[in-house]
Amino acid sequence: MSDRDKKPRFHRAPGKGRDAGRRPAWREREARVDGPVILYGWHTVAAALGNPQRKIRKLLLTENAARRLADENIDTRVTPEIVRPNLIDQRLGPDAVHQGLLAEADPLQSPDIDTLPLEGIVLVLDQITDPHNVGAILRSAAAFAVKAIVTTARHSPEATGVLAKSASGALEMVPLVTVQNLARALSELNDIGFMTVGLDSEGAKDLGAVELRQPLALVLGAEGKGLRQLTRETCSVVARLDMPGEIKSLNVSNAAVLALYIGASRLGLMG
Incomplete structure (x- = not known):
């Protein structure tokens, strides 16, 4: 086992955020799978x-x-x-x-919101139910060194089978934070210092024009439905992804890649 493997999945530097210095709290991710x-x-x-x-x-x-x-x-x-x-x-x-x-x-454990590092990017998924899409998002998240993906216990696919195969190993690299109430989780992210940016076609500004900062949470909604109203209202900013071509919308996994590239570039995380 390497030194890296021996380190805890998350570590908060002393004096940062709520409950600073508290040992990270772990809980078992809610089992929605019968058996392993x-x-x-x-x-x-x-x-x-x-x-x-x-x-x-x-x-x-x-x-x-x-x-x-x-x-x-x-x-x-x-x-x-x-x-x-x-x-x-x-x-x-x-x-x-x-x-x-x-x-x-066995399922992997799910970290609590308040154990997330106060740097880099996390993704928040608002009722994205297609396991292929969530798996592809996980793979992109691993490529962009995303700290975690926040998703709901209900109205999201199980972290098994097709999702795991679509993630191509990324399920072991990007922690999944499973929450009961997404709006409450977003409020908690806001409280501990995250800039929460919802991606919606009705956003006031293009994401590339928004002044981004770390820690950043990018919030993605389901295809067709987009962000739910309460999710949109809880985000600190709602932005859109402008396209120069005739097709103005992207598959949610492709939108995630574009948003991550813009976010990582603007935050100086690319090199």
Whole structure:
């Protein structure tokens, strides 16, 4: 285990924010899955095996997958079951691209809002329900070193299966903060010093024209519905993403990438 792996997921510097110096409070993410989390695919399972905070219960591997893990010196951490590919197909369905790996694991823990570092960017998702979109957002979040993603316990996909596969390992890199009430969570982010910027087509300014500061929370709404009214009202700023072409709207995962690029560039986080 590296020194990095031994450090806590979040650390607040003394004297910063509310409850400064308090030991980070952890709680188990609300279980919305009957039984363990299902992880499949090379990047997803390899990242889980490399994450000391992820408890692996069971590991199914084809002979080829087991050989590849051994060749790349990836510790399986549990004794794997070597199976034929069709057995994993039966577990997941014929459309799942599992690449010969399937893991059953415990859910990761969810940090509290007040343990988030007061720097960089977090993303807040307002009832984005498509697991492919949330997985793609997670992958982009990992690429931009996002500190966490805040999402609701209800009206959001489970952190398992398709979402985990779409995230391509990012589920192990970007913590998910699960909250009961998004408006209350945004209020708490405001209280501890975050600039909360909602992204909405009706925003008063283009995001590129907004004077941004750290810590920054970018708030994304579901496609079609956008931000809910109370979410919009709780954000400190509501901004839009202007497009020069004839199509003026983006898929929410693409909008997340653009917003992250603008935010990271404006905050000097790109290099």
